[in-house]
Amino acid sequence: MTVTALTAHRVLDELKKCGITHIVWLPSSETRFMDDAMMSQHELTLVGVCREGEAIAIAAGLMLGSKEPVVMHQNTGFFESGDSVRGLALGLRLPLLLLIGYRGWRRDAPITDSAAIFTEPILDTWGIKHYLVETDRDVERISMGYKEAHETNKPVAILIGREYE
Amino acid sequence: MMESFEALKVISQHRGNAIIVATMTAHLEWPQISTNPDLDLMFSGAMGKASSMGLGLALAQPDKKVIVLDGDGSLLMNLGSLVTIANMAPRNLIHFVFENTVYRITGGQPIPAAGKFSFIALARDAGYANVHEFEDLESLENNLETVINQVGPTFVCLKLLPATERPPFPFVRTADIISRFRAALQRSSH
Numbered sequence: 001m002t003v004t005a006l007t008a009h010r011v012l013d014e015l016k017k018c019g020i021t022h023i024v025w026l027p028s029s030e031t032r033f034m035d036d037a038m039m040s041q042h043e044l045t046l047v048g049v050c051r052e053g054e055a056i057a058i059a060a061g062l063m064l065g066s067k068e069p070v071v072m073h074q075n076t077g078f079f080e081s082g083d084s085v086r087g088l089a090l091g092l093r094l095p096l097l098l099l100i101g102y103r104g105w106r107r108d109a110p111i112t113d114s115a116a117i118f119t120e121p122i123l124d125t126w127g128i129k130h131y132l133v134e135t136d137r138d139v140e141r142i143s144m145g146y147k148e149a150h151e152t153n154k155p156v157a158i159l160i161g162r163e164y165e
Numbered sequence: 166m167m168e169s170f171e172a173l174k175v176i177s178q179h180r181g182n183a184i185i186v187a188t189m190t191a192h193l194e195w196p197q198i199s200t201n202p203d204l205d206l207m208f209s210g211a212m213g214k215a216s217s218m219g220l221g222l223a224l225a226q227p228d229k230k231v232i233v234l235d236g237d238g239s240l241l242m243n244l245g246s247l248v249t250i251a252n253m254a255p256r257n258l259i260h261f262v263f264e265n266t267v268y269r270i271t272g273g274q275p276i277p278a279a280g281k282f283s284f285i286a287l288a289r290d291a292g293y294a295n296v297h298e299f300e301d302l303e304s305l306e307n308n309l310e311t312v313i314n315q316v317g318p319t320f321v322c323l324k325l326l327p328a329t330e331r332p333p334f335p336f337v338r339t340a341d342i343i344s345r346f347r348a349a350l351q352r353s354s355h
Contacts, residue, residue, distance in 0.1 A: 022224070045224070047220075047224070047249075047253060048249070048252065049217075049245070049249050050245025050246070050248055050249055051243075051245050053211065053213075053214060053217075053243070054214065054217045054243060054245060054246055054249055055217075056211070056214075057211055057214035057215075057217035057218045057221065058217045058218070058220050058221040058224075058249075059221060060218055060221060061186075061217070061218040061219065061220060061221020061222040061223075061224070061225065062221040062222075062224060062225045063221075063225075064206070064221070064222060064225070064343070064346065064347055064350065065221065065222050065224070065225020065226045065350065066225060066350070066351065066354070067221075067224070067225040069221075083211050083212060084210075084211040084214055086210075086211075087209070087210025087211040087339075088210055088211050088214070088218075091210045091339070091340055092210070092339065092340055092343050093340075
């Protein structure tokens with residue numbers, strides 16, 4: 001059976017299905033495949049940021065104002081955003097969906113990039129549930145993560161394991 | 166130069182029904198002054214990110230004014246937010262920075278390059294629609310109504326006297342008021 005690559009329109013459709021209103025993002029290699037499709041649609045508002053910690057705080061403001069944002073950035077940016085994740089997403093119990101480009105992740109080869117080595121242990125330490133999405137067959141995990149975030153009032157991470165081609 | 170508490174009193178007189186996001190010195194002083202505490206978000210938990218929280222609220226609630234009361238050291242932690250805010254261009258955001266040139270909350274240590282750069286120049290070049298700087302209370306009082314009613318994003322730098330002691334008021338945890346704030350926001354949206 002042919003493995004289907006993760007495609008932008010499937011991810012966007014899944015986000016729309018969840019009622020997402022805004023994508024607060026900083027580009028990364030792993031989510032590069034989303035860019036053209038994101039920028040050519042008008043249903044979801046894009047909020048580009050300069051640094052990832054900003055993204056969490058902007059998303060928090062959107063959520064307090066009754067919008068449904070997701071934050072999308074790389075795992076390295078997730079590390080950078082640590083204080084905002086701690087104090088806002090976790091501290092204020094926000095059901096925020098994080099789409100995290102999983103830099104360095106390899107299914108069939110040893111992982112040598114510390115960005116990937118530390119990603120899941122840090123998410124686990126903070127009690128943030130995470131799900132891997134590699135292909136279109138996994139895309140419903142986005143809705144699952146969104147639902148879980150709202151049921152638990154906690155952020156949930158979707159790890160995008162797709163390398164820029 | 167102004168005292169922060171006196172400047173906040175002036176802002177309160179012109180605040181109307183605006184949402185307030187207050188951090189650092191303003192976080193401690195504003196609750197002593199505010200006449201609409203339900204719509205006040207005393208912001209802590211992510212250093213430097215009050216301006217970003219304000220942007221999110223302004224985008225989510227475009228029909229309400231959002232006033233951010235930021236610190237100078239705080240904004241320096243998140244200077245990129247000036248560019249992000251200008252790029253999103255929320256018409257309803259007014260971003261004050263209280264330039265006292267010190268980290269007041271941690272003991273009055275000077276901020277980097279204190280007095281050697283201009284916040285309004287940074288905000289202007291980032292692309293804010295309006296920038297203002299006030300050095301005394303009288304000019305703030307005389308101009309604030311006009312400033313608040315401009316189409317934003319608007320940036321206002323208030324030149325304050327350096328202060329080394331924390332304001333003598335209790336600290337309000339954001340987590341403790343978030344439900345009240347959220348409920349008030351929802352009520353005011355209907």
